[in-house]
Amino acid sequence: MSAPSRRAVIGGAGLAGLSGLALAGCGRSGEGDAKAANGDPPGVAVTARAREFHGARQHGIADAPQAHAVWVAFSLPKAVRRDDVRRLLTVWSDDIARLTAGSGTLTDQEPELAEMVHRLTVTVAVGPGFFERIGASAKAPSWLKPLPRFDQIDGRLDDRWAGTDLCLQIAAESAATVSHTQRQLITAAGRLAKVEWVQRGFREPVAQPHWGSMRNLFGQKDGTVNPVVDGEDDAVIWAGDDAGWFAGGSAMVIRRIVMDMDSWDRADRYSRENAMGRRLDNGAPLTGGDEMTPPDLLAKDDLGFPVIDNGAHMRRAMPRAPHERFLRRPYSYDDSTDPDGTGLVFVAFCADPVRQFVPVQRRLAQADLLNLWTYPIGSAVYAVLPGAADGEYLGQSLFA
């Protein structure tokens, strides 16, 4: 009655066998692409489809954000050693190559569920404990550590949502695809990694080209000011060649931000737009134009007050130097009707969060009118591994 368990397969076949299978999965990518095309919403660029796993960078960062995402954080149990971690990355790399191509994993008994590829991406990221465990701490990016504490706003941070040894970002246009993929990758990890937390998010499906940027639960357009992900702003998001083995990697910052819907409901539209510094309907700065018009931060009203308040979120968040930019890829969450049950999974990618993200977050902590209605309860920083070359697995150079 029982099929061989995944762990038995891992133990029996060993690394060589699995590497070979990874290559086999890669060879079927043409078929996978055809299936992926079926799952594409209209209006999505061809380049945003599920695509070949192997390459210099992982997917799930530059891709147009899918409607659903989950972040699954794992710790490495004490008994897990360097070789176990290598095995885990090998298996995950193989599984992800197959799942994002629309095939079942090696031991998947529901391969039909994997056919629902829906622009699936899986992004593997690691925390400081990962490098300690594999005995390569010196290779960790220097910025890989918890964010500094922002005293003004961080009073309700909860370790429940803190950084861990590993994190998977799984995203697709279908919640069913995300659920199946999550299940497969947790099962594949078996006793090698323990789930610490799961955060789920959603956004407006991208099939709505008239819609523009995502609207969060406050109705605000979110992520208006974002770098260009087609090459121009590469250095903002990705580690460059000077990063050695980490070239093609990135930093992933996850802040779980409660949005207090009850108190927001009691604020009028003027207060809401003033707090953001933008109009709610079209996302334009209060100084006019449309969503993409640069704001006039010096403009005054008839009484001599700034049109865009000194504490407006957009003023405080705006980069004051070219390096203060990063890629926002936020998702709403609505897990329960508890007071902290609704909000934003704020996710940002950049080459160096200490240099790029922290100065902006510090300004927001000091004075951001939105802080009246929001507070973070989770904060985590991970290093997104560089992509895996053909026939390799993620992080392979760390085990050379």
Added chain:
Amino acid sequence: MSAPSRRAVIGGAGLAGLSGLALAGCGRSGEGDAKAANGDPPGVAVTARAREFHGARQHGIADAPQAHAVWVAFSLPKAVRRDDVRRLLTVWSDDIARLTAGSGTLTDQEPELAEMVHRLTVTVAVGPGFFERIGASAKAPSWLKPLPRFDQIDGRLDDRWAGTDLCLQIAAESAATVSHTQRQLITAAGRLAKVEWVQRGFREPVAQPHWGSMRNLFGQKDGTVNPVVDGEDDAVIWAGDDAGWFAGGSAMVIRRIVMDMDSWDRADRYSRENAMGRRLDNGAPLTGGDEMTPPDLLAKDDLGFPVIDNGAHMRRAMPRAPHERFLRRPYSYDDSTDPDGTGLVFVAFCADPVRQFVPVQRRLAQADLLNLWTYPIGSAVYAVLPGAADGEYLGQSLFA
């Protein structure tokens, strides 16, 4: 800084004002339809779009199932009286008419979020306590009571998911739309109704015409045998003219069924298909054909055993009389990695669950091979109110 709260509006304007506004919202339905068309996935029939709220029946039953749904169960606090319940139904009717037409509610400060209509439907249903509170117990359908206890399987039923006084089913192609609508309708209820539980579900987006019936988390096609919802099987789903004020109403049964993914993972493909009586890949009966081919329940294999096991789910679930049919509209849930965190929100609609649903459920409780891997933790029965005529609110005839 504070806008008038919804409760202040309710208290101040009274019923006459709100009824007038309901008509105004209805007059804008042309505009709403145009917006709704933007949210339609390709391949969805025009009739399945968000549409005029008023009519003989509520929406969300005959519509092709949307990718996301939530069921929000409410109790009526002790202080709430007949007139309060009428007020609640008036406000909800107005809000639902507006939201499903792509407009904000009367006091919605984020009307932009309501533009994301995405085939939104909201279905209002009531429990026995509703009729007691309004002093019209005699008018409740005779079948409106908890299902009988099915001793073989119901040992883990939890009152946490039991029936209540009111229940909203909110469904749309976008989780963001569902979330916004849920928030608006809970806020509108204010102190008139208290949230008892929320169940969320998802299914494969219907934009996949090649996909056919929904696959549940076990990879099984679910809902293959369903009545025709375009008129032929009306009497299966809807109360007829002989039901008096309830004509156009329906019963909604919600069973929360845990699916034990760990033990399912240990079953091989043969055992899985045998338990269902169908192939996993195309959903065809084990006696051949395709998903829609009738099974040959008498067929034997070379050894003389039935090809479709006597305990196979499909054999047990199959109607043994014409009245043993109902509309399945199930959704998967994946709320947590706890043992009961994944499964199916089984939702069925029919004219009379005692007559149509209970005999089938009794057979499944007695012997269904799937019971090895599944068990219900929630069970609720509600009466879906008939639709509201032009200018009326849901349930209005009960307050005449």
